[in-house]
Amino acid sequence: MYKISELVNTGKLLTSDGAWGTYLFKKGLASGSCPEEWNLSHSDEVYEIAKSYIEAGSDIISTNSFGSNLFKLSQYNLQEKLSEICQTSAEISRKAAGEEKYVMASLGPTGKFLIMGDVTSEELYNSFKQQAIAFEKGGANAVCIETFYALDEAEQAISAVKENTSLEVICTFTFDKSEYGFKTLMGISPQQMTESLILCGADIVGANCGSGFEDMIEIVKKIREVSARIPIIIQANAGMPVIENEQLFYSETPDKIKEIVPRLIDAGANIIGGCCGTTPEHIKVIAEIVGKFNQGKK
Amino acid sequence: MNEILQQLSLCIEKGRVNKDSNYPADMKGMPGAVELTQQALSEGTLAQDILNIGFLPGMKIVGDKFKDGKIFLPEVLISARAMSSAMELLKPYFQSGEINYKGKVIMGTVAGDLHDIGKNIVKMVLEGGGWQVVDLGINVNAEKIIDAINTNSAKVVGLSALLTTTMQNMKEIVRKIKSETKDVLVVIGGAPVTKAFADSINADGYFHDPQGMLDYLNKKMSK
Numbered sequence: 001m002y003k004i005s006e007l008v009n010t011g012k013l014l015t016s017d018g019a020w021g022t023y024l025f026k027k028g029l030a031s032g033s034c035p036e037e038w039n040l041s042h043s044d045e046v047y048e049i050a051k052s053y054i055e056a057g058s059d060i061i062s063t064n065s066f067g068s069n070l071f072k073l074s075q076y077n078l079q080e081k082l083s084e085i086c087q088t089s090a091e092i093s094r095k096a097a098g099e100e101k102y103v104m105a106s107l108g109p110t111g112k113f114l115i116m117g118d119v120t121s122e123e124l125y126n127s128f129k130q131q132a133i134a135f136e137k138g139g140a141n142a143v144c145i146e147t148f149y150a151l152d153e154a155e156q157a158i159s160a161v162k163e164n165t166s167l168e169v170i171c172t173f174t175f176d177k178s179e180y181g182f183k184t185l186m187g188i189s190p191q192q193m194t195e196s197l198i199l200c201g202a203d204i205v206g207a208n209c210g211s212g213f214e215d216m217i218e219i220v221k222k223i224r225e226v227s228a229r230i231p232i233i234i235q236a237n238a239g240m241p242v243i244e245n246e247q248l249f250y251s252e253t254p255d256k257i258k259e260i261v262p263r264l265i266d267a268g269a270n271i272i273g274g275c276c277g278t279t280p281e282h283i284k285v286i287a288e289i290v291g292k293f294n295q296g297k298k
Numbered sequence: 299m300n301e302i303l304q305q306l307s308l309c310i311e312k313g314r315v316n317k318d319s320n321y322p323a324d325m326k327g328m329p330g331a332v333e334l335t336q337q338a339l340s341e342g343t344l345a346q347d348i349l350n351i352g353f354l355p356g357m358k359i360v361g362d363k364f365k366d367g368k369i370f371l372p373e374v375l376i377s378a379r380a381m382s383s384a385m386e387l388l389k390p391y392f393q394s395g396e397i398n399y400k401g402k403v404i405m406g407t408v409a410g411d412l413h414d415i416g417k418n419i420v421k422m423v424l425e426g427g428g429w430q431v432v433d434l435g436i437n438v439n440a441e442k443i444i445d446a447i448n449t450n451s452a453k454v455v456g457l458s459a460l461l462t463t464t465m466q467n468m469k470e471i472v473r474k475i476k477s478e479t480k481d482v483l484v485v486i487g488g489a490p491v492t493k494a495f496a497d498s499i500n501a502d503g504y505f506h507d508p509q510g511m512l513d514y515l516n517k518k519m520s521k
Contacts (some may be wrong), residue, residue, distance in 0.1 A: 021412070022463050030436050031409030031467075066414060075435070111415055116375050130388075178366045185415065187370025241462040241490040243498060248462045276461055 002143055002170055004060065004102055005203040008270045013294055015287040016060045016235060016273025017053035018280060020106070024049070024064070034076040039088040042133040042195035046089070050096035056280035057287025060271065061097055062144055063089040063135070066108040069120070070127035082127075083134040090138025090290045094243040104144040104170055106137035107157060114152045121156055128160035132167060145236070146208050147275075149174055149184035151196050170204040170233055171197050172298045175219055177211065182219055190222035194230065204231040209275045212239035212252050215259040220267040234269045238277035250277035254285045303343070303352040306334040306384070310356030310426075313376030315383050321376070331384035345391035353381055357426035361509030364423075371419065371442035378422040385425075399430040401519050402452040406438035408471055416488055420456060423508035429515065440474035447479050454515060456461060457501075459488040470497040476500065483518065485511055 008014065024035050025043045038046055046064045053061045068086050073079050086105070093103045107128065112119035132143055143165075145157045154171055161169050173193045175182040182190055190207065197205045207219045213236040223232055239252030252260070264272060272290065274282045308314075309331040311520040312322050316330035329337070338348050391397045403424055407417050414436045421431045423493040432450055434442055443455060455475060459465045465488070472484050486496050487504040496504035505511040 022461060025410050025463055029410075031439055033437075035412070072412075109415075111377055111418070115372055116379055183370060185371045187372065241465065243495055246498070248466055248495075250462060 001099075001141075004104075004170075004271070005168060005204070008204070008298070009229075013265060013290045014059040014271040015057055015283060015290045016104070016146055016233065016271055017058040017062055017104055017284050018056075018274035019276050020049060020062065020064055021066065022276060033254060034067075034073070036065055036073065036085050036089065037076065037078060037081075038115070039064055039085050040081070043088065043092055044281050046092050047096055050093045050105055050190050052280045053283055054098075054101060056098050056283035057291075058273070058283055060104055060142075060273070061093050062104050062106040063093045063138075063140065064106070064132070065089040065135070066106045066146070068131055069108070069110045070123075071110045079120035080128055081108040086131045087132035087138040090135045090140040091217075094139035102141045103136075103139060104142040105131075105140040105167075107131055107135075107143050107145045109148050109150070109153055112153075113129065113150070115150075121152070124153060124156040125160050128157045129164050132161040132165045134140040136165040136240035140167060142170050142203075145169065145171040145202075145232075147174050148172070149188065150186045151188060151193070154197065155200050158197065158202055162201050168203045170206070171198075171200075171202040172206040172208040172233060172235065173217075174209040175207055177215060182215075182222065182245065191221050191226050194199050194223045194226040198227060198230055202230075204233050204271070206235070206269070206271070208233075209237055210233035212236055213238075213264060216269070217260070217263055218268045220264060220269045224268040231270045232268060233273070234264060234273035235275045236278075237275045238279075238282060241277070252277075254281040256280070257282060258285055258289070260290075262293075265289070265293055300351070302338050303336055303348065305329075305384070306331060306338065306348070307356040308353035309334060310353055310377055310381050310384070311359050313373065313380045320416050324512035330389070331380045335384040339384065339387065344396075345388050346397045349388060349397055353384065353426070354428055357381060357423070358509075361423050361426070361507075362514060365509040375424065379503070380427055381426050400402040400428045400516065402432060402450050403431045403454045403456055403515070404432050404443060404446045404450065404452045405432065405456040405458070406443060407436040407458045407460075408464050408467045409437055411459050411461055412436050413458070413460035413488075415438040416460065417456070417458040420487065420508040420511060423512055424456075424515070427512040427516065429512070439470040439509045443471065444475060444478050447475070447482055453481060453519070454483045454485065456511065457484065457486045458489060459486070462490060465490055465495065468501070472499050472501050478479060485514070487511065496511045
């Protein structure tokens with residue numbers, strides 16, 4: 001089996017998956033309970049989410065482990081279960097993906113700031129290390145370090161994965177549009193992110209969450225200014241929420257993204273999926289477009 | 299005396315904690331927020347004046363710059379760190395009642411939502427503005443909030459959400475707070491939240507940035 005980045009380097013485009021968190025609540029996750037604990041107590045429901053994305057056409061699916069770090073799990077007094085939760089999350093997605101498709105284990109930020117002295121680099125590294133080792137045991141191909149905003153925390157996460165496993169490293173930041181262009185919470189631009197993450201050893205970089213697919217086009221262009229070669233993954237939110245008739249929904253419906261995704265590909269994205277608000281229907285649309293592009297290339 | 303407080307305000311703005319700190323580079327060797335607060339206290343400056351003239355204007359500059367997109371979170375964090383180190387020295391004065399907080403704010407990320415970074419930033423800015431924050435954490439339901447309002451006799455609640463699904467939970471939480479408590483202001487925020495949404499669920503306010511909420515509270519509660 002090729003590595004994900006090797007496959008991308010052959011010129012192939014890939015489809016990743018959509019939202020997990022919102023999906024879990026839809027399946028009955030109660031307020032006050034830990035989403036990652038569901039890997040142990042509700043593994044069938046978690047499996048169904050993973051499977052629904054495979055059926056929608058994902059080449060790569062993630063895992064239910066966004067908040068599986070020591071700091072978040074401690075809030076539920078589940079820190080002792082970290083390895084078990086992480087390993088199981090990867091096993092569930094592996095079961096849904098089979099041997100043909102890829103599993104990238106989701107790893108979110110801790111919410112702690114090194115700059116504030118909330119936490120030390122070693123503490124961050126140790127949590128990420130434990131998570132990465134368990135993901136590899138559970139059968140993941142890669143770790144997807146996502147929704148990050150700070151370079152110092154990303155550096156710890158990338159090193160922890162690289163130095164302790166042979167998993168591929170995917171790392172994506174979340175950008176907001178500001179007066180000075182796209183920046184993360186910490187003021188990092190897509191260009192700065194790309195330079196630093198490549199130096200840290202990330203195999204694939206990109207952006208996730210944010211304000212939708214449309215804005216990602218600009219972000220991809222900024223990443224491409226720095227590197228023509230690095231594989232880029234984009235997992236966008238389904239636009240911004242709008243209210244109509246007292247109903248809330250995301251503005252970028254599956255139908256709406258039909259015309260955006262090809263432009264995202266033209267800008268230089270290699271792997272496309274969704275974040276908050278996206279569903280298997282979004283993924284179906286993306287997989288179809290990606291499929292057409294791949295055929296055209298051959 | 300005023301010179302010390304002005305210098306203190308500058309230290310908060312620039313994030314200078316103490317004299318041993320290497321940060322910021324152009325203030326190396328100079329006293330930081332901690333030493334200046336000690337000096338002001340030992341010279342008999344009122345703790346209330348240290349707070350109002352020394353701390354708050356420095357944080358206000360930082361909050362305004364953040365609001366205008368002129369600086370990003372690291373600068374806010376650095377200032378908040380300087381302020382909280384110096385604030386430690388004022389703690390006894392809060393306990394003795396010599397100085398008072400402007401009021402108490404109950405804060406939490408609403409049920410079903412696990413995102414807390416935005417809420418934590420707002421908390422820092424409010425504390426930097428002289429408010430006491432009771433932080434209920436993430437995934438908080440209406441009962442817990444109402445309980446906290448009652449035990450703390452608080453008059454302000456700040457709710458945060460990052461998802462459309464949990465924005466909908468805000469509606470029910472606001473309704474319960476309004477029906478079970480009296481004269482409590484409910485302010486909401488979060489990336490997907492808008493003024494129109496706040497109006498539609500009967501919340502008292504929506505702010506795009508932490509300083510906006512602080513300015514609103516200062517104005518509203520001083521009346």
